[in-house]
Amino acid sequence: MILDDITAAVAKRIEQDKQRIPPEEMKRRAADVKEKKDFPFERALSHPGISFICEVKRASPSKGLIAAQFPYMDIAREYEAAGAAAISVLTERDYFQGSGQYLQHIAAAVATPVIRKDFILDAYQIYEARVWGASAILLICAILEDERLVSFFHIADSLGLSVLVEAHDAGEIQRAVRCGARVIGVNNRNLKNFTVSLDTSCRLRPLVPKECLFVAESGICTAADVSCLQDNGVDAVLIGETLMRSPDKKAMLHTLAGGRHG
Numbered sequence: 001m002i003l004d005d006i007t008a009a010v011a012k013r014i015e016q017d018k019q020r021i022p023p024e025e026m027k028r029r030a031a032d033v034k035e036k037k038d039f040p041f042e043r044a045l046s047h048p049g050i051s052f053i054c055e056v057k058r059a060s061p062s063k064g065l066i067a068a069q070f071p072y073m074d075i076a077r078e079y080e081a082a083g084a085a086a087i088s089v090l091t092e093r094d095y096f097q098g099s100g101q102y103l104q105h106i107a108a109a110v111a112t113p114v115i116r117k118d119f120i121l122d123a124y125q126i127y128e129a130r131v132w133g134a135s136a137i138l139l140i141c142a143i144l145e146d147e148r149l150v151s152f153f154h155i156a157d158s159l160g161l162s163v164l165v166e167a168h169d170a171g172e173i174q175r176a177v178r179c180g181a182r183v184i185g186v187n188n189r190n191l192k193n194f195t196v197s198l199d200t201s202c203r204l205r206p207l208v209p210k211e212c213l214f215v216a217e218s219g220i221c222t223a224a225d226v227s228c229l230q231d232n233g234v235d236a237v238l239i240g241e242t243l244m245r246s247p248d249k250k251a252m253l254h255t256l257a258g259g260r261h262g
């Protein structure tokens with residue numbers, strides 16, 4: 001499965017990164033970060049109406065290169081000006097052509113909360129996220145057994161980082177709830193065959209307690225998609241490709257929001 005290939009590549013990168021900056025030093029740098037630890041990511045998603053998490057995504061395993069031109073700072077600023085509640089930055093290098101530098105530069109330039117979108121396998125990456133200026137991280141149930149899921153959740157929480165816990169099915173939702181997640185995302189992309197179905201979010205929404213924020217991720221292309229998800233009780237949508245392929249991201253976000261945004 002693609003997740004096995006991605007996590008193998010990520011694990012290799014982590015070992016290389018630890019050679020450059022050892023874990024104890026990364027942890028010390030994270031503890032030194034002065035920004036407030038007050039969870040701006042989840043506060044931004046709690047606003048009334050549906051919220052938009054707009055993704056800075058250069059490439060993906062399912063689509064290959066999405067953005068040949070990649071002025072990531074302009075893209076992030078455009079998302080902010082368009083009223084994005086949060087900005088998702090892919091930092092995985094081998095399959096998404098992401099970079100920690102993109103996140104670092106973007107987080108320093110915008111006031112909108114930024115989430116590190118990556119395949120977190122090691123606490124080291126959580127400290128890195130804090131050092132780079134992220135407000136949130138993604139934890140994917142499918143690649144973490146319970147013990148690490150809970151431990152990573154608590155490390156992030158203690159650093160003031162919100163956690164978007166990603167699930168694909170009912171069992172993973174139960175695990176996300178048990179680990180204490182306040183923000184749960186359902187990925188509509190089937191990672192075995194890359195098909196997307198928004199029905200996955202709609203079907204799983206009732207399994208998530210009302211006090212948790214619910215994010216629908218992947219495959220959201222039209223205002224009708226957004227409206228259908230909102231009708232099914234979704235609090236926020238995470239959109240990458242549709243926005244990345246749009247030459248006028250502000251206009252696209254406005255359209256996706258049914259004319260109510262920007």
Ligand SMILES: O=C(O)c1ccccc1NCC(=O)[C@H](O)[C@H](O)COP(=O)(O)O
Nearest residue numbers: 060061062063217218219220239240241
């Ligand atoms: O996007 C992929 O091909 C992919 C493949 C394997 C694991 C994760 C993948 N995507 C990560 C994401 O969660 C999406 O980038 C995000 O939800 C936005 O999706 P989209 O709007 O469909 O670009």
